[in-house]
Amino acid sequence: GEIEAVLLDQPEIAQAAVTTWEIEPGRVELVAYYAPKAGQPALSRADIAQTMKQRLPDYMVPSYLEELPAIPMTVSNKVDLRQLPKPTSVRLSADRAMVAPGNDDERFLA
Numbered sequence: 001g002e003i004e005a006v007l008l009d010q011p012e013i014a015q016a017a018v019t020t021w022e023i024e025p026g027r028v029e030l031v032a033y034y035a036p037k038a039g040q041p042a043l044s045r046a047d048i049a050q051t052m053k054q055r056l057p058d059y060m061v062p063s064y065l066e067e068l069p070a071i072p073m074t075v076s077n078k079v080d081l082r083q084l085p086k087p088t089s090v091r092l093s094a095d096r097a098m099v100a101p102g103n104d105d106e107r108f109l110a
Contacts, residue, residue: 003062006055007034012043015071017079018062021087031087032062035070049092063091 007016015035020028032052036043045065052061064087072083101107 003030003032003052003056003060006052007032007048010043010048010051012036012040013048014038017071017081017084019081019084021064023063023087029063029091030060031064031066031084033066033068033071033084035068045089045092061092063087064089065092 003018004016007013007018013034014037017033019031019033021031022028034048045067048065049061066085066087066089068085072080074080101110
C-alpha cells in the first residue's frame with residue numbers, strides 16, 4: 001500500500017499496483033505497475049524510480065517498473081493480480097554499495 005501511495009502521489013499516474021514476481025525459482029522481486037493519466041505529459045521510469053528511492057526504504061523500492069495502458073480490475077473493483085503481465089522492462093539498478101567482509105566470520109558467510 002505504501003509503495004502504491006508513492007506512485008499515486010505523482011500527478012501523471014492514474015492507477016498503480018504492486019506485487020511480487022518470481023523472476024526465477026527462489027528469486028522473488030517487487031514489481032510496480034502504473035497507468036498514466038490521459039492528457040498528461042509522459043513520465044520517465046527514471047523520474048519515478050528517483051522519487052521512490054527518495055521516499056521509500058531500499059527494501060521497498062520495486063526492482064521493476066512496468067507501464068500499462070490500464071491496470072486490470074476484477075468485477076469487485078480490485079486489482080486483478082492474475083492479469084498483470086510478466087515484467088519486461090530492464091531491472092532498476094539497486095545503487096547499493098557492496099561492503100567487503102570485515103572479519104573471518106563475514107568472509108566465511110560470504
